[in-house]
Amino acid sequence: MNTYDLFIELLTTEDEEKIKNILIEYDIWDNPNCWKPYGNMENNIGTIANQQTNPFAAFTEKVVNSIDAIFMRECKREGINPESKEAPQSLNEAKIKYRDSILKDDIQIYATGNSKESMNLIIADNGEGQAPSDFEKTLLSLNKSNKLKIQFVQGKFNMGSTGVIPFCGKYNFQLIVSKKDPKIFVDDELADYWSFTLTRKNSFDKTRKSSLIEYLIIDGKTPFIKKSILNILPNKNKASDTYSQPMEWGTYIKLYDYKTKHSSVIKTRFMYKISQLLPGMPISAFISDRRDVFETASNKLTTFLKGNLERMLEKKRLVDGFPISNIVQIEKQNIKIDIYLVKNLKEDNTDYTAYKDGEGIAYVINGQVHGYTSDRIFLKKGIDLNYIQKNLLIYADVTDLDLSLKDELLMSNRESLRDSIFKNQLEDLIIEEIKNNERLKIENQKVRNEQLKNKTQNDEHIVSSLKKILKNTPSIAVLFDIGKQMPNFTEIKEGTKDKVNFVGSDIPTYFDLIGGYSLINPKEVAVNKKFKIQFKTDSVNDLFTRENNKASFELINEEGFSINYSLSLTNGKCSVLCSLPEGIKINDLLSIKTIVKIDEKTFNNDLHIKIIKEIEIKDNSSRKKKKKDNPSLNLPNLIEIKKDDWVNHNFNETSVLKVMGNDYIINMDNVYLLKNIKKDLTKEIQLKEEYKAMFLMYGIALEYSNNENDSNSIDVEKVTSALAPLIFETNYIIQELKK
Numbered sequence: 152m153n154t155y156d157l158f159i160e161l162l163t164t165e166d167e168e169k170i171k172n173i174l175i176e177y178d179i180w181d182n183p184n185c186w187k188p189y190g191n192m193e194n195n196i197g198t199i200a201n202q203q204t205n206p207f208a209a210f211t212e213k214v215v216n217s218i219d220a221i222f223m224r225e226c227k228r229e230g231i232n233p234e235s236k237e238a239p240q241s242l243n244e245a246k247i248k249y250r251d252s253i254l255k256d257d258i259q260i261y262a263t264g265n266s267k268e269s270m271n272l273i274i275a276d277n278g279e280g281q282a283p284s285d286f287e288k289t290l291l292s293l294n295k296s297n298k299l300k301i302q303f304v305q306g307k308f309n310m311g312s313t314g315v316i317p318f319c320g321k322y323n324f325q326l327i328v329s330k331k332d333p334k335i336f337v338d339d340e341l342a343d344y345w346s347f348t349l350t351r352k353n354s355f356d357k358t359r360k361s362s363l364i365e366y367l368i369i370d371g372k373t374p375f376i377k378k379s380i381l382n383i384l385p386n387k388n389k390a391s392d393t394y395s396q397p398m399e400w401g402t403y404i405k406l407y408d409y410k411t412k413h414s415s416v417i418k419t420r421f422m423y424k425i426s427q428l429l430p431g432m433p434i435s436a437f438i439s440d441r442r443d444v445f446e447t448a449s450n451k452l453t454t455f456l457k458g459n460l461e462r463m464l465e466k467k468r469l470v471d472g473f474p475i476s477n478i479v480q481i482e483k484q485n486i487k488i489d490i491y492l493v494k495n496l497k498e499d500n501t502d503y504t505a506y507k508d509g510e511g512i513a514y515v516i517n518g519q520v521h522g523y524t525s526d527r528i529f530l531k532k533g534i535d536l537n538y539i540q541k542n543l544l545i546y547a548d549v550t551d552l553d554l555s556l557k558d559e560l561l562m563s564n565r566e567s568l569r570d571s572i573f574k575n576q577l578e579d580l581i582i583e584e585i586k587n588n589e590r591l592k593i594e595n596q597k598v599r600n601e602q603l604k605n606k607t608q609n610d611e612h613i614v615s616s617l618k619k620i621l622k623n624t625p626s627i628a629v630l631f632d633i634g635k636q637m638p639n640f641t642e643i644k645e646g647t648k649d650k651v652n653f654v655g656s657d658i659p660t661y662f663d664l665i666g667g668y669s670l671i672n673p674k675e676v677a678v679n680k681k682f683k684i685q686f687k688t689d690s691v692n693d694l695f696t697r698e699n700n701k702a703s704f705e706l707i708n709e710e711g712f713s714i715n716y717s718l719s720l721t722n723g724k725c726s727v728l729c730s731l732p733e734g735i736k737i738n739d740l741l742s743i744k745t746i747v748k749i750d751e752k753t754f755n756n757d758l759h760i761k762i763i764k765e766i767e768i769k770d771n772s773s774r775k776k777k778k779k780d781n782p783s784l785n786l787p788n789l790i791e792i793k794k795d796d797w798v799n800h801n802f803n804e805t806s807v808l809k810v811m812g813n814d815y816i817i818n819m820d821n822v823y824l825l826k827n828i829k830k831d832l833t834k835e836i837q838l839k840e841e842y843k844a845m846f847l848m849y850g851i852a853l854e855y856s857n858n859e860n861d862s863n864s865i866d867v868e869k870v871t872s873a874l875a876p877l878i879f880e881t882n883y884i885i886q887e888l889k890k
Contacts, residue, residue, distance in 0.1 A: 167322055221253055224277070240303065328404075331400065346375045350366045382394065389439055399791075427507060461507055478704065479584065506544070521566075606791060644794055659754070665684075682760065686756070692720050701749075705747075715730045737762055808867060
């Protein structure tokens with residue numbers, strides 16, 4: 152069998168059914184001697200099919216493997232064992248050390264195929280590559296510790312080659328070809344040749360209870376090609392010329408009929424998603440679309456895939472003054488928190504999706520997102536950043552977190568977070584930092600002011616009607632207690648301004664505690680509350696977060712308690728928000744020392760904390776009783792929106808209500824409202840009043856439920872849109888049921 156001819160036929164074929172036919176023609180498809188279980192595991196489908204839940208996260212692992220291969224190439228070219236202390240001890244160290252040796256086209260990604268609805272994906276790298284003797288042990292292994300002891304790589308779970316397989320069409324075809332870098336010595340007489348294989352899913356063997364992922368072998372081993380160079384890379388100047396340029400070494404992988412929700416031009420939506428999952432991508436990659444079904448020539452031009460952080464800064468897509476960097480300490484370990492706020496440049500206010508897609512707090516290791524909390528967390532009461540929710544993105548760098556704590560926070564699929572005590576404690580610290588960030592409050596208010604300019608708010612008729620309802624319906628009246636927890640936006644203010652004239656020093660000359668808090672006059676803190684300590688300084692804002700020559704902050708409790716805290720430094724004021732440690736009791740006295748070190752300078756401060764009894768919530772039962780007798784409404788702001796303003800709120804004709812903190816945005820051009828008005832124009836005013844009152848009540852009830860459960864699990868916008876077709880027919884339905 153001519154293995155080169157077989158390989159070229161598989162490579163240049165763009166349709167998976169034709170791939171199957173090629174295998175049949177070569178008497179391979181039905182020959183059990185030509186297939187071997189992936190990872191040498193007979194039950195491998197359980198491992199392979201239970202990794203990433205979306206195709207973007209799965210493909211990201213391929214990109215990570217290519218990046219690792221490039222750094223491994225450089226390390227091995229120096230004759231250094233990647234597991235040794237002589238090798239780089241972090242990804243950032245490797246990036247700095249090898250950046251001058253890495254070429255801009257060392258990694259290439261491109262789409263091929265004959266359809267706009269589907270695509271084949273190719274990723275090729277000039278990394279270390281694999282010799283025939285190592286091909287199966289590395290590229291086709293499962294659950295092996297190939298890179299576990301190497302400090303500067305990201306892929307350590309040894310499953311990166313398989314996460315993509317379930318997304319590869321009907322047959323799970325994946326073509327892999329690799330050759331060792333000739334500058335790296337390996338004891339293999341075939342090291343100058345290429346090895347290749349093809350994966351498939353065997354779900355047609357009726358003797359098996361489950362499907363099996365297999366790979367192609369010939370004569371008991373993966374086939375090899377007796378050529379030192381393969382012409383398989385694309386011509387960058389000719390979109391239709393996909394398999395003509397020489398590749399001398401490295402690894403080349405083709406995924407057939409890769410299933411994504413976004414099979415359009417690869418350099419837009421697909422590229423954005425990979426960039427978002429690799430915000431700190433240390434090496435850029437060429438990316439292009441080779442499908443000639445796209446008419447616009449510019450779609451085929453090659454561009455660069457870069458990390459989200461680099462893209463946001465390069466494109467100047469951040470609101471002025473961002474990112475803001477803070478420090479969180481938990482379990483005596485520091486985690487850097489970076490706050491990004493993305494600008495909206497398009498009129499439809501949706502182009503932030505090029506930089507984030509629902510992520511709120513993303514947890515990052517070596518520049519790769521390993522799990523995130525939804526940005527719906529910014530809608531919670533007390534945070535109330537509703538107007539910038541979709542544009543706000545937090546990166547928490549947990550690279551240096553202890554392994555045991557990483558295990559408590561993250562799942563091995565690099566997608567999901569564990570619902571653990573540690574995860575909740577860390578999230579609470581980050582949320583507290585966001586809640587207390589004045590700059591975010593100002594930006595949220597700016598956006599609100601702009602969107603609600605000249606909009607109609609609550610009218611007296613609705614207020615009067617609801618007063619009567621509350622007086623006679625106590626079960627409904629209780630819902631309006633929610634109003635006490637809402638931010639008051641009635642008086643719109645621009646907010647306080649930043650100290651624009653503040654100029655900090657790289658090396659501070661002072662770092663002084665604000666307030667004495669001596670042993671005689673300690674700071675009193677309720678046992679159920681957090682406490683804040685503040686310092687004044689002449690330091691620059693990034694004193695604790697910059698890459699080079701950053702200061703250290705240490706908070707020591709002389710009684711031996713571990714105190715978790717978050718730290719922010721803005722324009723000469725450093726705020727440290729602390730959580731009381733477990734085991735603390737009323738009347739305990741905590742002695743705290745803070746130490747700031749930078750270069751040869753040390754700034755020490757001492758303070759004392761006295762624990763007092765829990766702050767009790769006052770009994771409001773008498774006030775509530777009085778309110779029932781003479782209800783005083785604490786209504787949210789009901790703000791009317793017309794069709795010409797839909798774009799600012801992501802509304803469409805079926806939208807009804809969106810809750811933005813204390814602002815209830817209602818669509819007065821809802822299609823069902825307009826249809827009912829058209830039936831009887833004499834009832835227009837009545838129908839509009841009923842519509843506003845009913846959906847205001849529905850919105851308050853749904854938000855009340857969200858607050859009672861301390862979540863935002865109910866999507867008010869979706870629920871009210873679903874109810875809209877029925878709302879005007881309710882009376883008719885009731886009358887029919889009575890019959």
